[in-house]
Amino acid sequence: MKTYRRELWFEVPTRRGFVNITPQVEACLAASGIREGLCLVNAMHITASVFINDNEPGLHGDFERWLENLAPFDPEGYQHHRTGEDNGDAHLKRTIMGREVVVAVTGGKLDFGPWEQIFYGEFDGRRRKRSLVKIIGE
Amino acid sequence: MKTYRRELWFEVPTRRGFVNITPQVEACLAASGIREGLCLVNAMHITASVFINDNEPGLHGDFERWLENLAPFDPEGYQHHRTGEDNGDAHLKRTIMGREVVVAVTGGKLDFGPWEQIFYGEFDGRRRKRSLVKIIGE
Amino acid sequence: MKTYRRELWFEVPTRRGFVNITPQVEACLAASGIREGLCLVNAMHITASVFINDNEPGLHGDFERWLENLAPFDPEGYQHHRTGEDNGDAHLKRTIMGREVVVAVTGGKLDFGPWEQIFYGEFDGRRRKRSLVKIIGE
Numbered sequence: 001m002k003t004y005r006r007e008l009w010f011e012v013p014t015r016r017g018f019v020n021i022t023p024q025v026e027a028c029l030a031a032s033g034i035r036e037g038l039c040l041v042n043a044m045h046i047t048a049s050v051f052i053n054d055n056e057p058g059l060h061g062d063f064e065r066w067l068e069n070l071a072p073f074d075p076e077g078y079q080h081h082r083t084g085e086d087n088g089d090a091h092l093k094r095t096i097m098g099r100e101v102v103v104a105v106t107g108g109k110l111d112f113g114p115w116e117q118i119f120y121g122e123f124d125g126r127r128r129k130r131s132l133v134k135i136i137g138e
Numbered sequence: 139m140k141t142y143r144r145e146l147w148f149e150v151p152t153r154r155g156f157v158n159i160t161p162q163v164e165a166c167l168a169a170s171g172i173r174e175g176l177c178l179v180n181a182m183h184i185t186a187s188v189f190i191n192d193n194e195p196g197l198h199g200d201f202e203r204w205l206e207n208l209a210p211f212d213p214e215g216y217q218h219h220r221t222g223e224d225n226g227d228a229h230l231k232r233t234i235m236g237r238e239v240v241v242a243v244t245g246g247k248l249d250f251g252p253w254e255q256i257f258y259g260e261f262d263g264r265r266r267k268r269s270l271v272k273i274i275g276e
Numbered sequence: 277m278k279t280y281r282r283e284l285w286f287e288v289p290t291r292r293g294f295v296n297i298t299p300q301v302e303a304c305l306a307a308s309g310i311r312e313g314l315c316l317v318n319a320m321h322i323t324a325s326v327f328i329n330d331n332e333p334g335l336h337g338d339f340e341r342w343l344e345n346l347a348p349f350d351p352e353g354y355q356h357h358r359t360g361e362d363n364g365d366a367h368l369k370r371t372i373m374g375r376e377v378v379v380a381v382t383g384g385k386l387d388f389g390p391w392e393q394i395f396y397g398e399f400d401g402r403r404r405k406r407s408l409v410k411i412i413g414e
């Protein structure tokens with residue numbers, strides 16, 4: 001069995017944003033030499049997500065507006081802010097969008113349907129944060 | 139290490155529906171000959187889900203009503219529709235329900251609790267779509 | 277390839293609660309002898325979750341209040357209750373929080389960011405229930 005590990009670093013200049021990381025994950029897979037297995041990609045921070053959806057800016061605007069409605073930014077509104085934080089909403093938004101994806105690796109490629117792309121979802125940005133790529137297989 | 143891959147195809151005749159795919163995943167596992175490992179099942183489309191819950195029609199009705207409330211079908215209401223699509227709600231519903239499940243394989247069986255069943259969740263049906271089963275182990 | 281399996285049992289004395297299970301999962305990993313691979317932790321019940329977030333009581337209060345708003349406890353309000361159950365809300369809450377996490381194993385450790393901790397999320401407690409830890413690798 002082979003394994004491969006790499007961290008991907010980000011510094012999103014705004015509080016919230018989506019970054020298409022599919023090319024970086026594909027580069028990891030090529031570097032791993034793994035042809036058959038599973039590829040885990042997860043946010044290493046609890047106010048960020050890794051998720052799979054469409055690379056379409058209108059849809060990303062819909063996600064932004066929808067998440068703001070389900071879990072609004074509110075510096076006064078969360079018990080978590082007693083610790084001095086102001087990012088309670090980011091923990092909830094990341095919960096909706098998910099921490100991780102697991103992608104099949106087949107014939108040395110990410111085994112994707114026609115529109116699947118991997119995104120890093122930032123909900124408390126303006127600082128350096130990271131995701132983990134771990135691939136196992138042979 | 140052994141690996142196994144198969145696509146499961148669906149054509150749900152309505153816009154939305156849930157299909158119990160547990161027997162098909164069990165058949166994949168039997169065909170794989172894998173006794174110990176992990177089984178990934180994921181939607182290959184970004185307007186569909188694979189999730190684990192109860193095989194109870196009343197609960198499925200509750201999911202339907204709840205998702206419609208959290209992410210309503212609305213041909214006018216999403217920025218995504220500027221592309222000509224009308225399925226913005228389906229991308230959001232799938233996000234709530236999840237893209238994938240990872241199931242332990244133990245002794246040649248899906249290692250499930252008493253009520254766990256795997257469902258394909260369709261949110262933009264009336265056309266042929268598919269899920270992926272990838273199993274690794276030995 | 278090595279594999280390891282263990283069930284973790286809980287009896288949360290209230291209907292809802294969060295239990296930090298990181299030390300138990302770390303003990304499983306140590307017992308497995310696996311240094312590189314993947315660790316799956318999933319609820320075996322469909323009214324409970326396993327998720328990763330911050331070990332901060334204020335945030336847990338925020339999760340509780342937020343979930344109650346998105347999927348309220350309501351003995352009269354769910355079709356699922358025609359079966360005699362009163363836990364329809366618990367199925368929906370678990371869907372938001374997720375069934376499972378997959379964690380990378382690197383150098384014999386759970387490969388975590390600075391604040392990641394694993395929680396069992398109970399939404400229909402006051403009885404014995406369990407989660408599954410399955411680790412594969414070498």
